[in-house]
Each structure stands twice: as structure tokens, then as C-alpha cells.
Amino acid sequence: MTHPRxxxxxxxxxxxxxxxxxxxxxxxxxxxxxxAANPEAPAPTAGxxxxxxIRARTGVNxxxxxxxxxxxxxxxxxxxxxxxxxxxxxEIRNRNLFYQLIRQGQVAPVSSLLAQMPQRTxxxxxxxxxxxxxxxxxxxxxxxxxxxxxRQYGIMIRQDWLEKLNLKAPTTLDEFLNVARAFTERDPDGxxxxxxxxxxxxxxxxxxxxxxxxxxxxxxxxVYGAYGVPGTWNYRAGAAFAANVRNPNYRKATEYVRxxxxxxxMDPDWATMKRSDLRNRWQQGKCGLFFESVGGLIAGFKxxxxxxxxxxxxxxxxxxxxxxxxxxGTFANAGTLLVVSKKAMDxxxxxxxxxxxxxxxSGEGYYQLAFGKKGADYTLVGGIPTVTTxxxxxxxxxxxxxxxxxxxxxxxxxxxxxxxxxxxGRSVNVYNLxxxxxxxxxxxxxxxxxxxxAAPNQADIDRYISESLVxxxxxxxxxxxxxxxxxxDGLNGLNFAGYEKNAYAALKAGGFVK
Amino acid sequence: MTxxxxxxxxxxxxxxxxxxxxxxxxxxxxxVLAVSITPLGRTPSLxxxxxxxxxxxxxxxxxxxxRALGNSVFLTLSGVLISMILTVCTAYPLSRPDLxxxxxxxxxxxxxxxxxxxxxxxxxxxxxxHLLNTYWALLLHGAVSVYNxxxxxxxxxxxxxxxxxxxxxxxxxxxxxxxxxxxPLSKPILLTIGLFYAVTQxxxxxxxxxxxxxxxxxxxxxVLRDILTGLNSAEYVESxxxxxxxxxxxxxxxVVLTTIPMLLVYPWIQRYFTSGTLSGGVKG
Numbered sequence: 059m060t061h062p063r064x065x066x067x068x069x070x071x072x073x074x075x076x077x078x079x080x081x082x083x084x085x086x087x088x089x090x091x092x093x094a095a096n097p098e099a100p101a102p103t104a105g106x107x108x109x110x111x112i113r114a115r116t117g118v119n120x121x122x123x124x125x126x127x128x129x130x131x132x133x134x135x136x137x138x139x140x141x142x143x144x145x146x147x148x149e150i151r152n153r154n155l156f157y158q159l160i161r162q163g164q165v166a167p168v169s170s171l172l173a174q175m176p177q178r179t180x181x182x183x184x185x186x187x188x189x190x191x192x193x194x195x196x197x198x199x200x201x202x203x204x205x206x207x208x209r210q211y212g213i214m215i216r217q218d219w220l221e222k223l224n225l226k227a228p229t230t231l232d233e234f235l236n237v238a239r240a241f242t243e244r245d246p247d248g249x250x251x252x253x254x255x256x257x258x259x260x261x262x263x264x265x266x267x268x269x270x271x272x273x274x275x276x277x278x279x280x281v282y283g284a285y286g287v288p289g290t291w292n293y294r295a296g297a298a299f300a301a302n303v304r305n306p307n308y309r310k311a312t313e314y315v316r317x318x319x320x321x322x323x324m325d326p327d328w329a330t331m332k333r334s335d336l337r338n339r340w341q342q343g344k345c346g347l348f349f350e351s352v353g354g355l356i357a358g359f360k361x362x363x364x365x366x367x368x369x370x371x372x373x374x375x376x377x378x379x380x381x382x383x384x385x386x387g388t389f390a391n392a393g394t395l396l397v398v399s400k401k402a403m404d405x406x407x408x409x410x411x412x413x414x415x416x417x418x419x420s421g422e423g424y425y426q427l428a429f430g431k432k433g434a435d436y437t438l439v440g441g442i443p444t445v446t447t448x449x450x451x452x453x454x455x456x457x458x459x460x461x462x463x464x465x466x467x468x469x470x471x472x473x474x475x476x477x478x479x480x481x482x483g484r485s486v487n488v489y490n491l492x493x494x495x496x497x498x499x500x501x502x503x504x505x506x507x508x509x510x511x512a513a514p515n516q517a518d519i520d521r522y523i524s525e526s527l528v529x530x531x532x533x534x535x536x537x538x539x540x541x542x543x544x545x546x547d548g549l550n551g552l553n554f555a556g557y558e559k560n561a562y563a564a565l566k567a568g569g570f571v572k
Numbered sequence: 573m574t575x576x577x578x579x580x581x582x583x584x585x586x587x588x589x590x591x592x593x594x595x596x597x598x599x600x601x602x603x604v605l606a607v608s609i610t611p612l613g614r615t616p617s618l619x620x621x622x623x624x625x626x627x628x629x630x631x632x633x634x635x636x637x638x639r640a641l642g643n644s645v646f647l648t649l650s651g652v653l654i655s656m657i658l659t660v661c662t663a664y665p666l667s668r669p670d671l672x673x674x675x676x677x678x679x680x681x682x683x684x685x686x687x688x689x690x691x692x693x694x695x696x697x698x699x700x701x702h703l704l705n706t707y708w709a710l711l712l713h714g715a716v717s718v719y720n721x722x723x724x725x726x727x728x729x730x731x732x733x734x735x736x737x738x739x740x741x742x743x744x745x746x747x748x749x750x751x752x753x754x755x756p757l758s759k760p761i762l763l764t765i766g767l768f769y770a771v772t773q774x775x776x777x778x779x780x781x782x783x784x785x786x787x788x789x790x791x792x793x794x795v796l797r798d799i800l801t802g803l804n805s806a807e808y809v810e811s812x813x814x815x816x817x818x819x820x821x822x823x824x825x826x827v828v829l830t831t832i833p834m835l836l837v838y839p840w841i842q843r844y845f846t847s848g849t850l851s852g853g854v855k856g
Contacts, residue, residue, distance in 0.1 A: 089785075091785075094787075094798065097799070097801050098634070098636075098798060098799045099634075099636065100634070100635045100636035100639070101636060101787025101788050101790070102787070103788060121785070122787075123785040123786075123787070124787045124798070126781050126794070126797065126798070126801075127801050130777075130778060130781050133691075133778070133782070134781055134782055137691055137692055137695045137782055138695075140692040140695070141695050141696050141699055143699060334819065334820055334823075337819070338616065338818075341818070342615050357819065358819075360612060361612050361613055361818050364612050364613025365613045451633075451634065451635060451636075
């Protein structure tokens with residue numbers, strides 16, 4: 059006869075197994091493809107902490123694929139779509155591909171998910187203008203996250219050089235040129251050699267949080283901003299909508315860049331240099347003024363300090379132009395774009411996706427995805443997540459999905475952008491710098507740029523304008539009425555008017571222009 | 573034969589030109605190496621005044637890179653093995669004049685060299701064979717290169733027929749002839765084609781990105797690109813805060829680490845290289 063205690067144990071085990079079995083059956087397989095937040099860190103492994111937590115809390119068995127950036131990622135998504143094999147939930151950065159997938163019926167409308175994730179919807183998807191970026195034929199086809207980190211760029215100045223030369227921070231374009239000239243000619247580093255540059259900028263179209271527009275890239279947008287023509291489009295022109303390159307002030311801004319070049323206050327190699335070259339220059343102590351992000355400052359700080367133990371870097375407010383205009387450039391209040399495949403929605407995975415995203419929005423899910431394992435990777439100090447681990451790789455692996463969670467609020471930014479300390483005890487609060495560049499630079503929200511369809515010959519248009527401007531500012535081409543007219547006339551051969559017309563139609567339809 | 577002054581001048585010009593070409597080729601490589609050993613706080617230059625292996629130490633601490641290195645070594649070794657077996661087994665019969673339908677088969681193979689279905693049909697085939705997210709997708713797809721196959725076939729064709737006939741008179745089977753006679757005589761072409769396959773597998777980038785979804789399975793070029801992308805990113809903050817080497821040194825060190833295995837292999841087979849490609853390249 060079986061002992062009653064054994065029977066009870068067996069019953070308990072059977073019940074537990076049944077419960078666990080039932081739980082296991084409820085777990086939903088979810089394939090998620092995102093651009094890795096920390097591509098330099100190891101990929102999640104089988105015992106991935108974050109994956110285990112997600113399974114336990116949401117019943118989602120997450121299969122995470124890291125998408126490669128750029129054309130490779132687009133090609134991968136395009137191939138998967140052609141094979142009707144798209145992941146259940148994925149990120150998309152190429153908006154042309156996004157609209158193409160909508161037209162092909164590969165992605166599902168997501169409106170039905172909003173009610174299933176009320177907190178996330180309230181926090182992220184309530185802005186009609188931003189939702190306009192993902193609407194097609196009255197349907198919402200994507201979850202457009204707000205930008206969590208934008209306008210982190212600015213013009214940095216060597217405050218120690220400024221003080222040494224007894225100068226004031228520039229506030230106008232003329233003052234900027236004077237300071238740049240002094241930084242170039244008056245040996246601010248005191249090494250007896252003329253080896254410093256007034257302003258360091260490169261042609262760079264990195265779009266991390268900013269929209270550079272056509273032309274010379276974001277390192278010179280502040281010049282165009284000073285003439286009231288930053289970015290590609292003139293939103294305020296109403297029916298006379300046109301590209302800024304048509305505006306006479308665009309030429310004046312170009313002439314100012316030419317003045318910087320002629321005054322030899324820029325590195326002679328600037329037109330062919332890459333961002334990494336520029337970063338080397340300022341870290342070496344060669345640049346008095348330069349365009350940089352707070353992220354770039356953190357990344358290069360150690361090197362800068364090793365070379366310039368007494369160096370002092372600050373942001374300066376963007377200089378004003380002759381008519382008082384000022385803007386560091388334009389930005390889009392749009393971050394990650396999440397899309398659900400039609401296949402996943404048809405398979406009934408919508409509720410699991412909503413549950414997972416809602417969990418990632420706040421509380422435990424938010425901290426786990428954004429900062430890692432509490433106690434091991436970070437602690438909360440006065441409500442600010444503070445990194446404590448020395449296992450950098452482990453923490454970065456745990457936070458590979460952090461763009462699903464980040465919200466750009468003050469506590470988060472303070473956690474991400476802490477204090478840099480010099481060897482002599484001085485410190486720089488990067489969060490304050492970030493707030494400073496946001497507040498003082500008159501950034502212009504041009505999220506609408508994202509709905510403008512690329513021209514069929516977009517690469518030709520970009521190259522023509524960029525190369526022409528480089529020729530103008532380098533003096534390889536005279537900058538006068540005739541040459542400027544020849545330049546703008548050349549746009550006709552590229553059907554630039556058609557590009558403008560399509561842009562206007564798209565912006566008007568999206569409510570971005572009147 | 574008497575060498576005239578004109579000949580000597582010509583030789584010297586050729587040597588000077590080749591030295592110039594060598595320098596042009598070598599200088600970027602030296603620069604890559606120099607930047608990779610530049611310590612924090614120093615300007616990268618062709619001839620560095622100080623050296624540090626911090627970038628290498630930093631990279632070798634990254635488990636992702638080590639794992640990817642292992643994946644690439646595995647894929648290269650197994651890929652070369654599979655490709656060589658398949659190529660030899662296809663090239664040898666095609667090189668025999670008595671193979672029925674030889675011209676037709678060669679034509680069919682050549683057709684795939686000139687025309688192919690493209691990316692998406694290939695993806696569909698890999699998917700329907702359930703090879704997605706397995707290394708078989710990388711090893712089997714493109715296991716036989718038509719170009720390499722034809723070069724090897726031509727090499728086999730140029731071997732003296734009498735050797736084979738002698739072996740057959742001694743009672744050797746076709747496989748025995750291949751194993752004991754043909755392959756030992758074909759060392760140059762085997763090593764040359766093996767190197768071609770090895771380099772292709774070692775550099776394979778887009779196929780892993782397309783066919784693999786598990787990031788742990790990714791080979792070195794994919795992970796290397798991720799690291800470089802990360803280093804270039806404006807978001808590169810958390811890791812940079814702990815780094816002891818300049819970002820450019822990290823990038824270049826990654827390039828050097830990837831190149832070293834191929835640089836080590838090449839000198840061992842370099843002496844076979846010319847004879848391998850030359851003999852195999854002759855039309856037959």
C-alpha cells in the first residue's frame with residue numbers, strides 16, 4: 059500500500075508539473091529583430107538574464123536577432139519580406155522600405171495593440187504629428203517612438219584657450235570668425251608652433267538625433283541656421299514652399315563658410331576628413347572650436363585629458379547671423395520605429411507583443427531593459443539609475459533591447475550621462491551639458507522631413523549639391539551671381555522641382571505645412 | 573647572352589617601379605599596425621614614438637570577438653574541407669575525356685557561372701531546406717565555385733595520361749588513381765584553390781547576416797563590423813568610459829587581428845601559388 063505522504067508528494071508534483079506545463083504552453087514564441095543597442099557587446103546567450111526575466115514576467119519566449127546597420131540590414135529585411143519570413147516584431151530605419159512593406163501587405167496595422175498597452179500608449183504614442191509619420195490610408199502601421207536622445211550636439215569651445223587669449227565666447231558670426239582666427243594664429247596651447255585650428259568641422263551626415271539636410275552636413279548647419287535656412291525645406295513659405303537651397307540667404311551662408319576657409323581657421327583637410335579624424339584632432343588639443351555630441355565628448359574624454367590635463371571644454375550658444383537668426387540645426391522627434399509583421403498578427407501574436415512592450419515601458423521591465431540587472435548592473439541612487447558593475451560586457455548584453463525601454467526622461471538621462479572627472483579634481487556634468495545644448499541652440503523640429511519620399515535620383519541630387527558647395531567654399535569655383543545661378547540652374551537637370559513638389563505634397567498631407 | 577646597358581637600365585626601372593608599388597601597398601598596412609599600437613593620448617603616425625598593446629588587450633577581453641574568431645576558424649576549416657572534396661570530386665571526372673556527356677555537364681555548370689537566380693530565390697531554397705540559422709547554410713551555399721572548379725579541371729587535364737594508364741594496368745580503380753596518383757601530383761592547385769576557398773569563407777559577411785539570426789553564431793567579419801559601427805556611433809558611451817585605448821587604435825587592432833590568420837597561412841603555400849594558378853589557368 060502506498061504511504062499517504064508519498065501520495066501527497068506525488069499529487070503535489072503532478073499538480074506542479076501540470077501548472078508548469080500549462081505555463082509552458084502559454085509561453086508565446088516571439089521573434090524580435092532590432093538594431094542592437096550595444097553592437098560592440100556580446101550577443102545574448104542561452105541563459106541571458108534579460109531573456110529569462112522576460113519569459114517569467116510576460117510569458118514571451120523571446121528570440122532576438124541583431125540587425126546590421128545600413129544597407130545590409132535593409133537587404134536582410136527585404137529578403138525576409140520577399141520570403142514572407144519577417145520577424146514578428148522588428149525595427150525599421152529605412153522609411154522607403156517601411157512604406158514599401160506596407161504596400162506589399164507585409165506589415166500589419168497596429169491600432170488594435172494600443173488599448174492593450176495603455177501606459178505605453180499614453181507615454182509614447184499620443185502625439186498625432188508623430189503618429190502621422192506611420193499612417194497610411196488612415197491606418198497606423200507602426201509604433202513610432204519619440205526620440206529619447208536628440209539635440210545632443212553643439213559647438214564646443216576651449217574655455218582655457220579663450221581665457222589665455224583674453225577673449226570672450228563668440229555670440230555672432232563675426233565674433234566667431236575673430237575667435238577662430240585668434241585660436242589659429244595666437245598659439246593658444248603655448249607650444250611655440252602654429253599647429254592649432256580655430257574651427258574643426260567635417261562633412262558628416264550622421265543622423266543620430268539631427269537632420270542635417272542637403273549640403274555640407276550637420277557640422278555647418280549652424281551657419282545656415284544663422285541665415286534662417288537650416289535643413290532642407292522651408293516649412294514656413296506656405297504655397298511658395300521650396301527647398302532652402304533656392305533662398306538667397308543660402309548663398310550668404312555658403313559665403314560665410316568660404317570666409318572661414320579663406321581665413322585658414324579650419325584644418326585644410328576638413329573636406330575629406332571623417333568624424334573620427336576630427337575627434338582625433340580635438341582630443342589631441344588641436345581644435346579651439348568644434349562640433350561634437352555629449353556622447354562623443356564622453357567617448358573621447360580620457361584621451362583629451364591625457365593630452366590636455368588643464369583643458370577646459372564648454373558648449374557655446376549657437377552664434378547669431380546678421381539678421382538675428384540662430385539655430386544649431388534641425389531635429390526629428392522620432393526615435394525607434396517598431397513594426398509588427400502581418401504574419402505575426404494573423405497568428406494571434408498581437409496580445410503577446412502588446413504585453414511585452416507594455417512591460418518594457420515602466421517599472422521592472424523598463425529598468426531591466428534599460429539598465430540591466432538591479433543590484434548587479436546598477437542601483438537606484440536617489441531615483442537615478444547608477445551603474446555599479448565592473449562587468450561592462452555583461453551589462454551591455456543585458457541591455458541590448460534598451461531602445462524598447464528608454465524614454466528620455468530626466469532620471470534616465472542623468473543615469474546615462476554622469477560626471478566626467480579630471481585628474482586635478484575638476485569635473486564636468488554631462489547631463490548639464492546636454493540640457494545646455496538643447497536649451498540654448500534654438501533647435502528646430504522638422505520631423506516632417508521623415509515623410510518626404512526620396513527622389514528616384516536622390517543620390518545624384520545629394521552629390522550635386524554637396525560637391526558644388528564644397529567647390530564654392532574651397533574656392534575651386536568662384537562664388538558670384540553667375541556661378542550661383544549656374545549652380546541653381548543645374549538643379550533643373552536633376553528634376554529637383556519634382557522632388558520639391560512631392561515633398562510639399564507629402565508634408566501637406568501629413569499636416570506638417572499649411 | 574650579353575646584357576646591354578639598355579637591358580640593365582630597363583631592369584633597374586622595373587625594380588624601382590616594383591619597389592614603389594610595394595611601398596604604396598605596404599604603407600597603409602604599416603599605418604594600420606602603427607595606429608593599432610598608439611597609446612592613449614598620442615597622435616597616430618606612420619612611425620609611432622610610443623607603443624601600447626592596450627587596444628589588443630581590450631579587444632581580446634571581448635567575449636564576442638573571441639567567440640566570433642572561433643566561429644570563423646571553424647567555418648573556414650570545415651568550409652575548405654567540404655568545398656575541396658566537392659570540387660575535386662566534380663573536377664576530376666570532368667577532366668576525363670571518356671566521361672559520357674562531359675561537354676553537356678560542363679556547359680550546365682558554366683551556365684550557373686553566367687546566370688544565377690539571385691538573392692531571394694536562393695534565400696527561399698535555403699529556407700525550404702531548413703538550413704536557416706545553421707552553419708550548413710554557409711557551408712553548402714557556394715560550396716563549389718565554378719571558377720575554381722574549371723581551374724582545377726584544367727590542371728587535372730594537363731597531368732600526363734600515361735601515369736593514369738600505368739596505374740590502371742597495375743589494377744588501380746578510379747578512386748585509387750585519384751587518391752594515389754592525381755592528388756599527390758596536384759598539390760599546387762589544391763593549395764591554391766584551398767586558399768581561395770579559405771579567404772572567401774574567412775571574409776564571408778553578407779551570407780551570415782542573411783541566413784543566421786543567432787548572434788552567437790556570427791563569424792568574425794560580422795562581429796568586427798558591429799564593433800566598428802559601435803565605435804563610430806554617437807551613442808558609443810558606456811564602453812568608451814572604460815576603455816584604455818583610443819577608439820582608432822581599437823578599430824585598427826581589430827583589423828590586424830582579423831588579418832593575422834590569413835597572413836600566417838599565405839607564406840606556407842605561396843611557393844605553390846604561381847604554379848597552381850598558372851597550370852590550372854591554361855585552357856585545355
